Amino acid sequence: MGNSRSHLGQKFCSRFLPEEQAEIDRLFDALSSETHSPSTSPRSFSLKALKSHIGEALPPEMVTRLYDGMRRVDLTGKATRPSDSVSQEQFTVSMSHLLKGNSEEKSLVILKMISATECPVKAREVQKFTEDLVGSVVHVLNYRQELRGWTQKRGPGPPSRVQVLAAQLFSEMDLRGGEKILGPQQLDCECDRATIEDWVFRAPHVATFLSVVIHRGFLLLRSSLDLATLVPECHVDQERVFESILDVLSVIYINSHLRREQQGHWHLLFSSELHGHSFAQLCGHITHRGPCVLLLEDHDGQVFGGFASCSWEVRPQFQGDDTCFLFSIYPRMAVYTSTGYNDHYMYLNHGQQTIPNGLGMGGQHNYFGLWIDVDFGKGHSKAKPKCTTYNSPQLSAQENFGFEKMEVWAVGDTSGSRQAKSSKSILDVDPEAQALLEISGRSRHSEGLRDVPEDE
Numbered sequence: 325m326g327n328s329r330s331h332l333g334q335k336f337c338s339r340f341l342p343e344e345q346a347e348i349d350r351l352f353d354a355l356s357s358e359t360h361s362p363s364t365s366p367r368s369f370s371l372k373a374l375k376s377h378i379g380e381a382l383p384p385e386m387v388t389r390l391y392d393g394m395r396r397v398d399l400t401g402k403a404t405r406p407s408d409s410v411s412q413e414q415f416t417v418s419m420s421h422l423l424k425g426n427s428e429e430k431s432l433v434i435l436k437m438i439s440a441t442e443c444p445v446k447a448r449e450v451q452k453f454t455e456d457l458v459g460s461v462v463h464v465l466n467y468r469q470e471l472r473g474w475t476q477k478r479g480p481g482p483p484s485r486v487q488v489l490a491a492q493l494f495s496e497m498d499l500r501g502g503e504k505i506l507g508p509q510q511l512d513c514e515c516d517r518a519t520i521e522d523w524v525f526r527a528p529h530v531a532t533f534l535s536v537v538i539h540r541g542f543l544l545l546r547s548s549l550d551l552a553t554l555v556p557e558c559h560v561d562q563e564r565v566f567e568s569i570l571d572v573l574s575v576i577y578i579n580s581h582l583r584r585e586q587q588g589h590w591h592l593l594f595s596s597e598l599h600g601h602s603f604a605q606l607c608g609h610i611t612h613r614g615p616c617v618l619l620l621e622d623h624d625g626q627v628f629g630g631f632a633s634c635s636w637e638v639r640p641q642f643q644g645d646d647t648c649f650l651f652s653i654y655p656r657m658a659v660y661t662s663t664g665y666n667d668h669y670m671y672l673n674h675g676q677q678t679i680p681n682g683l684g685m686g687g688q689h690n691y692f693g694l695w696i697d698v699d700f701g702k703g704h705s706k707a708k709p710k711c712t713t714y715n716s717p718q719l720s721a722q723e724n725f726g727f728e729k730m731e732v733w734a735v736g737d738t739s740g741s742r743q744a745k746s747s748k749s750i751l752d753v754d755p756e757a758q759a760l761l762e763i764s765g766r767s768r769h770s771e772g773l774r775d776v777p778e779d780e
Contacts, residue, residue, distance in 0.1 A: 339424040344545055345416075351544055352415050368409035381467050382541040386460040389453070390537075393437035394418040406440065422534050423545065430531055431521040444514035447505055450497065450523075454530070455490040461533045462486060462573060464540045470551060473558025477571030483655060489573045492657040496527035529580065552588045554579070556735070559591040562598055569621050569729050574653045578617060579735075581649065581659050582631070586615055586736035594732040596700075601728070603674060603700040606683070610732045611636050611672070618683075619653065620696070620703070620730040624721030627653040628705070630685040630694050636672050640679055644669030650685060650693055650716045660693075660716035668713045674698050686713035694719060701726055 340348065358373030371391045378387055396406040397414045407414070421429040438453045439445045465471050477485055497505060499513055515523075524530050532554065539549040556579055560566050579587050592598075593616060594609040610616060612635050619629025633647040646662035648669040662669070671684040671692070679689065682703075686693030693711030695704045703726075705719040 339420045344548075347545060348416060348419055349412075351542065352412050355410075355415075356412075368407075368411045369415075370409050374410075378541055381464055381543075382537065383456070383460055383463050385456050386537060386541075389437040389456065392440065393433045396436035396440070397433070419538070419544070422531075422538060423548070427521050427525040427531075430534070431517060431524050434524065434530075434534075435517060435520055444516040444519075446511065447497070447499075447513045447515055448511035450515055450520070451490070451494050451511065454494045455487060457530070457533050457537070458490045458493070458573065459486045460537050460541070461576075464537060465555070465572065468540050470540065470555070471572050472551070472555045473560075474555065474570065474572040474575055475568070477574075485571050485573050485654070488654060488657050489577060492577070493527045493529055497523040498526070529576075553584060554587075556588055556590045559589060561592065564598065566592070566595065566598060568592075568595075569619060569627055569731055570653075574627075574657070577653075577657050578631070578651060578659075581651075582615075582735055583647075589736060590617070591734045592731065593734050594730070596728065596730045601700050603682070603696075603698045606696075606700070606730070606732070607636075607638055607672070607674065611638060613734050615736060616732050616734045618730070618732040619651075620727045621654075622703075622720045622722070622725040622727045624725070626655065626719070626721045628694070628719035629653070632670050632685075634670075636670065636683075638672050638674060640673050640676060642668045642671050648685065648714075650711070650714045650719065652719050660711070660714040663713060663715045665712045686711040686716065688712070696730070701728065703727065 352369070355369035355373050355377055356367060358369060358376060371388065374391050375384065375387050382390075391410065392406070394410045394414050395408070397417050399411075399413050399417065410418075418433055421433045425433075434453070435443060435445065438449050462476055466476060483491070495504070497515070497519065499505065499510070499515070499519060503510075505511065505513065535549055536551075536554070538544060539546050554576060555572060556575065558568075558575075575590070579590075593613055594606055599605045599609060610618075614635050615631070615633050616636070617629060617631050619627060621627045628651065630650045631648055633645050634643065637643060644667075646664065646667075646669070648662065650660045652658050666688075668684075668686060668688060671680075672682075673679060674681040680695075681698040683696040684692035684694065687706060691706045693705060693707060693714050693716050695706075697703055702724070703720070704724045706723055707716055707718045710717060
């Protein structure tokens with residue numbers, strides 16, 4: 325098993341449990357048993373061996389990056405150039421840094437994956453690494469058939485969804501002095517080790533995505549990665565073929581902003597494609613169903629929406645709390661959280677004479693951060709300069725927009741909200757109908773016909 329390791333290698337081995345270390349050793353043995361080139365020592369492996377073992381599970385560019393990152397690990401601090409192959413110590417230390425390490429240790433290997441030169445690296449090199457990393461996550465999940473019901477999806481034109489999420493992760497990077505990379509002219513700026521370390525800390529998806537690539541690409545320590553909190557299970561109660569506005573990367577991004585108990589399952593409540601272009605249908609499918617994500621695609625191809633932290637209810641008052649947020653998906657990914665300025669988080673109403681009828685999030689009447697009109701297919705996103713509730717910009721391409729596609733997804737365990745939904749009368753979700761009955765002096769015949777609730 326080649327148990328003789330340097331002091332440094334043994335130090336990093338201690339990060340793994342004994343059974344984990346045994347699995348790492350078995351993988352190294354399999355890699356080093358491949359046919360050696362003349363320059364490869366008996367207890368090491370080559371790039372060819374690594375590519376042969378991984379096959380098509382990862383893109384070749386990412387396999388090469390991982391290999392270069394491992395062989396450039398300097399165990400002695402005295403190496404003048406990278407080794408020609410990966411030793412057992414280099415393999416163990418690299419896995420330790422990437423899977424168990426802190427931001428500093430992860431950044432060491434990431435830098436070596438980005439460039440053969442010593443620090444600093446160019447910002448455009450980090451950008452390309454980020455795109456390769458995001459693309460590899462989609463690739464390996466698709467290859468291993470672990471998309472959990474979601475699909476890969478391209479935008480209507482450049483940029484691709486991979487580039488959009490990569491750009492969001494890349495935007496988390498601060499240059500020296502806290503300066504952001506705002507345009508192509510700054511891509512030649514230098515990023516030193518401290519910058520990369522800070523970026524890995526600020527953008528936890530970088531480390532998570534590296535873990536996905538290793539766990540699923542190498543088929544190593546697979547039980548250590550809980551995909552359920554990263555990619556929720558997609559549930560659609562329809563036998564018809566349904567193509568969501570969402571793709572797996574969009575879902576991963578939005579899901580990461582939800583509470584853990586909401587991350588495992590997404591259940592489709594409403595789709596204009598399946599349920600029709602009707603505001604009444606929308607209200608009928610989403611009220612009293614618990615926390616949910618709603619989104620739409622406007623006629624210009626921009627995708628955006630909001631997260632409602634509690635059940636939608638038809639009523640003239642604002643509802644929700646400060647865990648609601650608005651978001652954009654395409655052509656850029658971003659989440660906009662509560663400012664605390666007001667409590668205009670959620671609004672849903674129809675059938676009223678004096679106040680707006682529709683669904684809104686943020687802002688105020690007739691000036692919402694996101695508004696879906698009762699005349700279904702129309703809406704607005706008004707923010708000059710920003711939405712007061714969520715600090716969001718205009719989400720749509722045009723302030724007043726039209727749309728064909730809209731979806732609403734319940735998140736988390738929806739069994740309780742389904743039971744609550746089934747016990748509601750139609751009068752509960754139509755306050756105008758209830759009021760008309762009361763004004764006319766007629767009784768609510770359904771009032772006495774409800775099931776008696778069971779004692780808690």
